[in-house]
Amino acid sequence: MLKKFTISSSAPREHAVTRFHHRSEVFTALQDCEIKMENGLINRYKIMQVTINRELSIKTLQMQRQSMGLKCLCHLSGSWFSSPIERNDYVYVRGPIGDDGSFIIDDDNGLIILKPDVMIPVGSLSSSLTCLRKSWLNRIFGSKTDPGSKIYSIMGMIVHDVFQIACLKGPKTIQELEAIHSICLNRDKIKKECEKLGLEGSKELIAKHVTPYLPSILEFLETLETVKGGPKIQVIDIEDSLWCQLLALVGRPDLTCKILPRTRSQTRPKFAPLELKTGTSSRFNSREHKLQTILYTIMMKELGYGDCDEGLILYLKKRVSGKPLFQPEMVSVQVDRNMEMEAIQKRNELVHFLDLNRREGLKGPQLINSKEIDKCKYCKQSLTCSIVASSLENRDIGSLDKDRKEFIRSQFKMNNITVPNLVSFKREILPIADKIKRIDSSMDESILFWEETSFQREMKGLGLGGLVIIKVITPDNVFSSTIILKKPYSPSPNAGFHQLFPQIGRSLKGKRVAISEDNFECETETARVALLTGFITSVDESEVKVELPKIVNNPKDTIYRLDLLGNRDEKFLELQSCFSKFFESPSSVSR
Numbered sequence: 121m122l123k124k125f126t127i128s129s130s131a132p133r134e135h136a137v138t139r140f141h142h143r144s145e146v147f148t149a150l151q152d153c154e155i156k157m158e159n160g161l162i163n164r165y166k167i168m169q170v171t172i173n174r175e176l177s178i179k180t181l182q183m184q185r186q187s188m189g190l191k192c193l194c195h196l197s198g199s200w201f202s203s204p205i206e207r208n209d210y211v212y213v214r215g216p217i218g219d220d221g222s223f224i225i226d227d228d229n230g231l232i233i234l235k236p237d238v239m240i241p242v243g244s245l246s247s248s249l250t251c252l253r254k255s256w257l258n259r260i261f262g263s264k265t266d267p268g269s270k271i272y273s274i275m276g277m278i279v280h281d282v283f284q285i286a287c288l289k290g291p292k293t294i295q296e297l298e299a300i301h302s303i304c305l306n307r308d309k310i311k312k313e314c315e316k317l318g319l320e321g322s323k324e325l326i327a328k329h330v331t332p333y334l335p336s337i338l339e340f341l342e343t344l345e346t347v348k349g350g351p352k353i354q355v356i357d358i359e360d361s362l363w364c365q366l367l368a369l370v371g372r373p374d375l376t377c378k379i380l381p382r383t384r385s386q387t388r389p390k391f392a393p394l395e396l397k398t399g400t401s402s403r404f405n406s407r408e409h410k411l412q413t414i415l416y417t418i419m420m421k422e423l424g425y426g427d428c429d430e431g432l433i434l435y436l437k438k439r440v441s442g443k444p445l446f447q448p449e450m451v452s453v454q455v456d457r458n459m460e461m462e463a464i465q466k467r468n469e470l471v472h473f474l475d476l477n478r479r480e481g482l483k484g485p486q487l488i489n490s491k492e493i494d495k496c497k498y499c500k501q502s503l504t505c506s507i508v509a510s511s512l513e514n515r516d517i518g519s520l521d522k523d524r525k526e527f528i529r530s531q532f533k534m535n536n537i538t539v540p541n542l543v544s545f546k547r548e549i550l551p552i553a554d555k556i557k558r559i560d561s562s563m564d565e566s567i568l569f570w571e572e573t574s575f576q577r578e579m580k581g582l583g584l585g586g587l588v589i590i591k592v593i594t595p596d597n598v599f600s601s602t603i604i605l606k607k608p609y610s611p612s613p614n615a616g617f618h619q620l621f622p623q624i625g626r627s628l629k630g631k632r633v634a635i636s637e638d639n640f641e642c643e644t645e646t647a648r649v650a651l652l653t654g655f656i657t658s659v660d661e662s663e664v665k666v667e668l669p670k671i672v673n674n675p676k677d678t679i680y681r682l683d684l685l686g687n688r689d690e691k692f693l694e695l696q697s698c699f700s701k702f703f704e705s706p707s708s709v710s711r
Contacts, residue, residue: 164236165194167209177201183213193220198227199465204472205234212236212366227461233368234468235475237568242362242371242419246412248466250495252485255466256473257501257508260482262696270317275329277313278304279398279436280374281599282330283337287355287375288671290341297334301327307599332446333398336436340448354378356391359670363634363650364419365570367464368471370650373416376425377432391425393417394432400439401451409433411463413453418460423648430454482512482553490523497527504699506531511546512553535703545702552694570649574638574681583683584664585638594671601671603635605682606663631656631684633666638681653685 165183168191172179179196194213196203205211213223215230225232248255281304282297291297304310305327314320344353357376364370373393380389393416397409413431421428431453438447469485476483487509488496496502506528520528532538569577574585586607593602634650654668664682 164210165192165213167205167207167211170205170207179203179205181205181211183211186210193222194225194232195222196225196232199461200225200227200230200232203232203234203465203468205232205468210235210237212368214366228457231367231461231464232468233366233464235471236365236368238471238474239363239368239370240467240470242369242412242415245369245463245467245470246408246415248470249408249411249462251488251499252466252469253487253505254499254501255470256484257504259470259474260477260484260692260695261501261504261508261699262692263500270319271322271326271329274310274313274317274319274326276398278310278326278330279333279337280396281307281310282334283396284358284374286337286341287344288358290344291338294334294338297338298331301330301334305330309599333436336446336448340434340436340450343450352380354380361650361652362416362419362423363570364422365568365649366422367415367419368467369415369419371412371416371419373413376420388427390427390429391420392428392430392432393420394434397433397435398437399435400437400444401433401435401449402439410453410456411459414455414459415463417453417455482508484508484513487520487524490521493523493527502527503531503535503703507537507542507545507699507702511542512549541702549695549698552698555694569634569683569685570636573640575640577681577683583681585640585681587638587664587680587682589678589680590663592672600667600669602657602665602667603672604663604665605680629656629658634683634685635666636681636683638679 164186166186167181168184169182170179171182177197179201181194181196182191183194184191195218196205212233213225213230214232215223215225218224224230244255244258247258278301282301285300285304286297289296289300291300305323314322314326319326344355354377355375356378359372359374360376362369362371362373374396375394377392377394378389379392381387393413395409395413395416397405399405401409410433413433417428417431433451433453435449435451436446437444438449439445440447473484487505496505499505510528532542569583572580574583577583578585584605584607587605588608589603590606591604593604595601632653632655635652635654636649637651652668652670652672654666656664657667658665666682
């Protein structure tokens with residue numbers, strides 16, 4: 121088992137270059153565009169016009185490539201026909217090119233990514249399969265913890281910590297695993313989360329819930345031991361930061377694994393993400409889990425990990441004769457075109473509504489069909505959904521169907537919310553919601569820093585390039601590390617870091633940053649974007665310190681760039697705060 125982690129992927133980078141026959145000058149230019157895109161260079165198109173042929177169910181986009189001014193067409197059919205793409209939108213297009221030089225996106229080939237500057241987390245996207253509205257609510261109003269499941273939320277965090285550190289340290293006995301459990305239970309992050317959820321005095325109860333998982337984790341670790349001259353699976357990273365520009369997705373798989381050859385026909389190792397689940401596989405959750413794993417697999421392939429055609433899900437419980445037992449169950453998930461396509465389409469819908477919120481105020485996806493309203497009873501966003509539907513989206517409760525109407529009223533009754541409470545809350549929340557339309561979207565994390573050179577970012581005061589790591593500080597708690605970066609040279613004798621951040625000045629401390637490979641050009645397949653994200657802890661005239669939420673090693677021959685990031689959901693914080701106060705005391709809102 122590998123017990124060290126690097127922040128630079130050593131996996132081979134293999135990109136197949138698709139070649140096409142020359143048909144015309146436009147087609148030749150598009151061919152060049154497509155080949156470059158296959159090699160990782162991002163090409164954005166602006167939608168100039170949208171034409172809909174409902175008889176043939178084809179949506180035709182007239183596009184103009186942003187960098188070259190080249191115009192071309194894109195035909196959307198099949199399930200892509202309903203894509204919410206409008207005039208003046210920006211898209212990435214990836215797919216085959218027809219004889220006339222037009223892109224063809226259908227259920228068999230191609231993808232189109234709407235507003236690729238908005239990076240969507242894989243975790244929130246996978247939950248949108250059952251209800252897109254839930255993902256939208258999570259993004260705007262923050263995730264919610266069911267009061268009855270607070271202790272299970274903390275338990276899940278600790279189990280993941282124990283599992284990941286166990287993969288790093290390789291304990292051989294249950295006693296060694298219990299020692300790791302004790303460390304995780306007492307870390308500051310867990311203490312703060314317990315205080316937040318009102319579980320300060322529940323340490324023993326939480327430990328009691330985690331302990332049964334330890335034998336299951338130990339049993340999994342045994343599969344990593346050497347068998348017939350080599351391990352079956354090698355853990356090469358924990359929570360590897362995946363930023364996939366081509367799919368506009370971000371995420372952190374629990375483990376990144378190398379699967380060694382298991383048969384004579386498999387001559388090379390494969391790479392796969394592994395997701396840990398504390399429960400059992402069921403018909404209610406397995407589809408979401410599979411989609412999450414498939415997306416991580418596709419992202420890893422796009423980012424150059426080599427052979428990636430399957431992902432792994434590790435369930436720490438296994439259902440035997442209808443009863444859940446604490447036994448590990450590994451599930452292999454093959455990449456599925458239909459699920460990939462559905463996920464990207466859901467992503468496009470979600471981004472469409474987020475942009476709509478910026479332009480027209482809060483308006484979310486449709487409420488779930490009343491025939492499936494039983495699913496809403498178990499949703500952590502059920503109360504938020506009901507309040508938003510009746511107060512912010514200007515829906516008349518009386519106009520809703522009977523089942524939805526009764527569900528919303530039951531939610532209000534259960535949480536002691538009256539009509540006067542809602543009227544007062546609406547009066548308070550609407551001005552805050554209206555502010556979102558006036559916020560400059562350029563302040564969002566959506567700035568495409570990888571489409572600018574590190575030098576360009578420096579000139580804007582938004583980053584630094586040409587950095588080397590001169591020191592890695594790893595504390596005893598094994599949960600984090602601090603790296604110190606420095607330029608091997610200064611552009612001028614007196615040029616320090618503060619001069620290179622003119623727009624930030626002395627307020628650098630605490631800023632969130634992305635650390636990427638620097639090839640001194642716009643990012644292509646030769647450089648990974650956002651290998652790590654962390655926070656600047658100190659800056660002086662020659663060095664910058666960045667605290668990272670994981671342990672890293674320092675590849676000596678790697679040059680890095682550092683780019684400042686904003687809080688992508690900062691514009692929603694006031695809205696979330698107002699909702700939290702209302703949930704705590706509905707009658708406390710101003711009258």
